[in-house]
Amino acid sequence: MGGPISNSLASVLYEMLAGEPPYTGPTAQAIIAKRLSEPIPHLSTLRQVPSAVELATSRALAKSPADRFHTMGEFASRAGARR
Numbered sequence: 001m002g003g004p005i006s007n008s009l010a011s012v013l014y015e016m017l018a019g020e021p022p023y024t025g026p027t028a029q030a031i032i033a034k035r036l037s038e039p040i041p042h043l044s045t046l047r048q049v050p051s052a053v054e055l056a057t058s059r060a061l062a063k064s065p066a067d068r069f070h071t072m073g074e075f076a077s078r079a080g081a082r083r
Contacts (some may be wrong), residue, residue: 022061060079
Protein backbone atom coordinates (compact mmCIF):
# COMPACT_ATOMS: atom_id res chain seq x y z
CA MET A 1 0.00 0.00 0.00
CA GLY A 2 2.43 2.90 0.82
CA GLY A 3 3.42 5.63 -1.56
CA PRO A 4 2.02 9.05 -2.27
CA ILE A 5 -1.64 9.89 -1.78
CA SER A 6 -3.48 9.16 -5.01
CA ASN A 7 -4.39 11.98 -7.32
CA SER A 8 -7.91 10.52 -7.48
CA LEU A 9 -8.38 11.03 -3.75
CA ALA A 10 -7.10 14.60 -4.04
CA SER A 11 -9.49 15.25 -6.94
CA VAL A 12 -12.46 14.03 -4.89
CA LEU A 13 -11.38 16.23 -1.98
CA TYR A 14 -11.07 19.22 -4.30
CA GLU A 15 -14.56 18.57 -5.70
CA MET A 16 -16.02 18.24 -2.19
CA LEU A 17 -14.52 21.59 -1.18
CA ALA A 18 -15.04 23.51 -4.43
CA GLY A 19 -18.33 22.06 -5.60
CA GLU A 20 -16.83 21.04 -8.93
CA PRO A 21 -13.94 18.86 -10.12
CA PRO A 22 -10.50 20.41 -10.57
CA TYR A 23 -10.57 19.75 -14.32
CA THR A 24 -13.62 19.53 -16.56
CA GLY A 25 -14.24 18.88 -20.23
CA PRO A 26 -16.66 17.31 -22.67
CA THR A 27 -14.75 14.01 -22.85
CA ALA A 28 -12.40 11.97 -20.71
CA GLN A 29 -9.61 12.74 -23.18
CA ALA A 30 -10.21 16.50 -22.80
CA ILE A 31 -10.06 16.21 -19.01
CA ILE A 32 -6.84 14.21 -19.14
CA ALA A 33 -5.32 16.75 -21.54
CA LYS A 34 -6.17 19.58 -19.13
CA ARG A 35 -4.75 17.61 -16.21
CA LEU A 36 -1.47 17.18 -18.05
CA SER A 37 -1.16 20.67 -19.54
CA GLU A 38 -2.87 23.15 -17.22
CA PRO A 39 -1.69 24.37 -13.82
CA ILE A 40 -3.31 23.04 -10.68
CA PRO A 41 -6.48 25.08 -10.08
CA HIS A 42 -6.71 27.12 -6.89
CA LEU A 43 -9.62 26.46 -4.54
CA SER A 44 -9.77 30.12 -3.58
CA THR A 45 -11.03 31.06 -7.03
CA LEU A 46 -14.24 29.16 -6.24
CA ARG A 47 -14.61 29.04 -2.47
CA GLN A 48 -13.21 30.68 0.61
CA VAL A 49 -11.09 28.08 2.38
CA PRO A 50 -8.28 28.38 4.92
CA SER A 51 -4.92 28.89 3.21
CA ALA A 52 -3.51 25.74 4.85
CA VAL A 53 -6.32 23.69 3.31
CA GLU A 54 -5.75 25.23 -0.12
CA LEU A 55 -2.01 24.64 0.02
CA ALA A 56 -2.45 21.05 1.20
CA THR A 57 -5.03 20.32 -1.49
CA SER A 58 -2.82 21.83 -4.20
CA ARG A 59 0.12 19.71 -3.08
CA ALA A 60 -2.09 16.60 -3.00
CA LEU A 61 -3.03 17.37 -6.64
CA ALA A 62 0.61 17.68 -7.74
CA LYS A 63 1.27 16.15 -11.14
CA SER A 64 4.34 14.24 -9.93
CA PRO A 65 3.69 11.60 -7.26
CA ALA A 66 7.01 12.55 -5.65
CA ASP A 67 5.62 16.04 -4.96
CA ARG A 68 2.49 14.74 -3.16
CA PHE A 69 2.06 13.82 0.50
CA HIS A 70 3.26 10.34 1.39
CA THR A 71 0.74 9.71 4.16
CA MET A 72 -2.71 10.89 5.14
CA GLY A 73 -1.22 11.97 8.48
CA GLU A 74 1.19 14.28 6.68
CA PHE A 75 -1.68 15.71 4.62
CA ALA A 76 -3.89 16.20 7.68
CA SER A 77 -1.10 17.91 9.58
CA ARG A 78 -0.42 20.36 6.73
CA ALA A 79 -4.14 21.03 6.27
CA GLY A 80 -4.39 22.07 9.90
CA ALA A 81 -6.37 19.10 11.18
CA ARG A 82 -6.51 18.71 14.94
CA ARG A 83 -6.55 15.40 16.75
